[in-house]
Amino acid sequence: MKLIVTGATGFVGSEVVRQALRNPAVSFVIAIARRVVQPPPNEDASKFQSFALDDWTGPYPKYLMDGIKGADACIWSLAVTPTKSRSMDFADVTTICHDYTVNGMQIMAAVANKPFRFVYVSGVLIERDQSKVLPHMGEYRLMRGRTENFLVDFAHKNAPDVQVTVTKPGAIDAPSIRETSDAMVKALFNMFGHTPRVHVSELAAAMIDQCQNGITNDPLWSSKLAEIGKKVLKAEDYV
Numbered sequence: 679m680k681l682i683v684t685g686a687t688g689f690v691g692s693e694v695v696r697q698a699l700r701n702p703a704v705s706f707v708i709a710i711a712r713r714v715v716q717p718p719p720n721e722d723a724s725k726f727q728s729f730a731l732d733d734w735t736g737p738y739p740k741y742l743m744d745g746i747k748g749a750d751a752c753i754w755s756l757a758v759t760p761t762k763s764r765s766m767d768f769a770d771v772t773t774i775c776h777d778y779t780v781n782g783m784q785i786m787a788a789v790a791n792k793p794f795r796f797v798y799v800s801g802v803l804i805e806r807d808q809s810k811v812l813p814h815m816g817e818y819r820l821m822r823g824r825t826e827n828f829l830v831d832f833a834h835k836n837a838p839d840v841q842v843t844v845t846k847p848g849a850i851d852a853p854s855i856r857e858t859s860d861a862m863v864k865a866l867f868n869m870f871g872h873t874p875r876v877h878v879s880e881l882a883a884a885m886i887d888q889c890q891n892g893i894t895n896d897p898l899w900s901s902k903l904a905e906i907g908k909k910v911l912k913a914e915d916y917v
């Protein structure tokens with residue numbers, strides 16, 4: 679499986695890259711970022727290639743098209759998180775979260791293998807129903823919901839060649855991550871108390887599994903992600 683990873687420098691994306699490089703079912707990892715990304719130390723760099731991309735809303739340059747041609751799957755973990763978005767112009771946040779993803783899907787699907795599996799990392803707070811009035815961070819949550827809607831609709835229109843799932847974790851745990859100290863994010867997560875947390879290693883394992891073995895559900899909530907991820911991590915000894 680040739681796997682594209684965006685957001686590879688981030689918290690989620692870097693764990694995806696680390697696991698993908700260890701996974702024998704992944705033959706090649708293409709990381710697309712705004713700068714060249716080094717492979718994680720002590721991992722198999724021979725199946726890793728990084729591409730820097732400046733313009734994410736226009737046609738991708740030829741060298742990148744050559745790289746992504748024949749990809750089997752993409753894990754899209756590029757986004758501006760809710761916390762970071764609060765210090766940015768909302769138009770820029772929309773361009774990065776929505777326009778980059780829409781353009782990326784359309785470009786990748788055109789040159790990918792069939793079926794092309796696209797796993798989008800979103801969040802529990804993101805709302806697909808555009809008629810809702812949301813009290814907290816409504817503009818952001820609806821905007822990212824529009825991205826989810828676009829992806830699901832694109833897969834529907836291009837079935838069975840394009841398959842999509844959206845992962846909707848609440849909080850994501852890692853050894854180095856303590857519970858968020860951001861009061862507003864904390865308050866929002868509390869509204870979704872029924873949604874368990876997922877560890878970043880389980881999330882990454884579950885997403886790679888969906889790319890490799892087929893998409894089982896859309897969306898994938900934390901409980902399902904943790905269940906799939908735990909199963910994969912228990913069965914495999916490469917992680």
Ligand SMILES: NC(=O)c1ccc[n+]([C@@H]2O[C@H](COP(=O)([O-])OP(=O)(O)OC[C@H]3O[C@@H](n4cnc5c(N)ncnc54)[C@H](OP(=O)(O)O)[C@@H]3O)[C@@H](O)[C@H]2O)c1
Pocket residue numbers: 684685686687688689690691711712713755756757758759760774799800801802847848849850
């Ligand atoms: N972390 C959590 O607890 C959590 C919980 C629920 C859902 N999520 C979702 O998971 C996804 C990934 O989150 P994360 O925690 O991994 O975030 P992160 O660590 O901030 O990573 C975001 C990634 O997006 C890239 N990115 C941001 N702006 C960019 C731009 N203008 N051009 C190119 N790349 C850009 C970053 O690249 P640079 O390194 O170049 O900035 C980075 O690789 C997001 O959709 C987030 O909402 C996260």
